[in-house]
Amino acid sequence: MDFKDSVLQLSERIEKLKDSISTEEATKNAFIMPLIAALGYDVFNPLEVVPEMDCDLVKKKGEKIDYAIMRDGSPILLMECKHWKQNLNLHDTQLQKYFVASNARFGVLTNGIEYRFYTDLEKSNIMDDKPFLVVDMLNLSDADVERVKQFHKSYYDESNILSTAQELKYTTQIRAILNSEFAAPSPDFVKFFAKQTYEGSVSQRIIEQFTPLVKRAIADIVNETISDRLGLAIKNQSNAPAETSDGSAEADKPSTDPATAALPEGVVSISDDGQIVTTQEEMDSYFIVKAILRPVVDVSRVFYRDGQRYFSVLLDDNNRKPICRFYYNAKSVKYIALFDEEKNEKRCEITSLNDIYNYTDQLRHTAESYL
Numbered sequence: 001m002d003f004k005d006s007v008l009q010l011s012e013r014i015e016k017l018k019d020s021i022s023t024e025e026a027t028k029n030a031f032i033m034p035l036i037a038a039l040g041y042d043v044f045n046p047l048e049v050v051p052e053m054d055c056d057l058v059k060k061k062g063e064k065i066d067y068a069i070m071r072d073g074s075p076i077l078l079m080e081c082k083h084w085k086q087n088l089n090l091h092d093t094q095l096q097k098y099f100v101a102s103n104a105r106f107g108v109l110t111n112g113i114e115y116r117f118y119t120d121l122e123k124s125n126i127m128d129d130k131p132f133l134v135v136d137m138l139n140l141s142d143a144d145v146e147r148v149k150q151f152h153k154s155y156y157d158e159s160n161i162l163s164t165a166q167e168l169k170y171t172t173q174i175r176a177i178l179n180s181e182f183a184a185p186s187p188d189f190v191k192f193f194a195k196q197t198y199e200g201s202v203s204q205r206i207i208e209q210f211t212p213l214v215k216r217a218i219a220d221i222v223n224e225t226i227s228d229r230l231g232l233a234i235k236n237q238s239n240a241p242a243e244t245s246d247g248s249a250e251a252d253k254p255s256t257d258p259a260t261a262a263l264p265e266g267v268v269s270i271s272d273d274g275q276i277v278t279t280q281e282e283m284d285s286y287f288i289v290k291a292i293l294r295p296v297v298d299v300s301r302v303f304y305r306d307g308q309r310y311f312s313v314l315l316d317d318n319n320r321k322p323i324c325r326f327y328y329n330a331k332s333v334k335y336i337a338l339f340d341e342e343k344n345e346k347r348c349e350i351t352s353l354n355d356i357y358n359y360t361d362q363l364r365h366t367a368e369s370y371l
Contacts, residue, residue: 031112079107285311336356
């Protein structure tokens with residue numbers, strides 16, 4: 001079982017067991033130690049994982065970190081653990097003290113469900129106030145899995161993780177700011193646009209006048225992007241290759257390109273570095289689903305995740321809220337997978353992207369069931 005499968009299996013396990021976990025020790029045993037093991041470390045080998053490692057800076061209080069992951073005799077990752085119901089905001093200062101007392105470059109504060117990853121980008125050996133990565137085990141994305149995988153015993157590279165941390169620190173903050181501004185534009189955000197479009201002095205009255213205009217413009221851009229993608233999808237279908245004399249489409253014939261002919265089963269396209277490539281057809285399908293759902297749900301809540309076996313469309317980027325899946329991996333047949341009330345999957349064959357509209361009622365019903 002590879003790392004991704006192990007983590008997804010653990011995610012399902014947490015969902016099933018969490019309500020029966022009543023102590024911090026049980027949280028460690030059931031949720032946290034399995035993740036450490038999935039990262040390739042032997043939890044019973046003190047050369048790799050040290051429980052209750054001394055992190056007392058003044059050597060008087062006997063303060064200890066729950067787990068220290070070791071490499072070449074030195075700690076590389078500290079893990080402070082809490083009960084799964086604990087609010088982690090109440091405990092970050094505790095991890096800061098342990099961080100200063102060790103030589104580790106990374107620290108994790110976790111309750112077994114949420115993992116907050118910290119480092120010392122701002123001041124050497126002083127843990128940053130904000131984590132560079134936050135992972136919710138009950139709401140995992142493929143990107144989350146890949147970022148946590150960097151801490152795997154086989155892939156660990158301190159410089160690479162620090163580079164990723166630096167990038168994530170700023171992109172995460174920028175995304176949060178943009179999301180906030182798009183939802184409720186601040187006066188400064190509105191003023192930026194007003195000054196470039198309004199010839200007079202930008203007073204408070206002008207800012208109030210421009211606020212709904214900026215918000216509407218943002219919504220229009222999102223809607224136009226969806227419409228453009230839908231138009232492209234329809235155009236692609238109208239230009240689809242005609243059937244050959246044997247009844248099969250030209251596009252269904254085996255590829256003569258050795259770069260794609262050798263692709264393993266279950267992968268549509270792989271880049272030179274081995275990463276999954278999301279195809280245009282998958283993205284067009286995603287935008288069609290968003291357009292279908294627009295009357296019943298805010299389309300900003302509709303996300304996609306691309307995997308090796310299928311392409312998923314989810315509500316709130318939550319793998320517990322699947323709307324549908326697309327199986328576009330076979331050479332001659334494609335499927336849309338729908339879900340019933342028990343989240344049982346039913347595959348339906350489609351011959352073109354236009355067929356997705358045949359399932360409008362089912363898709364809307366599924367999305368509404370999560371609201």
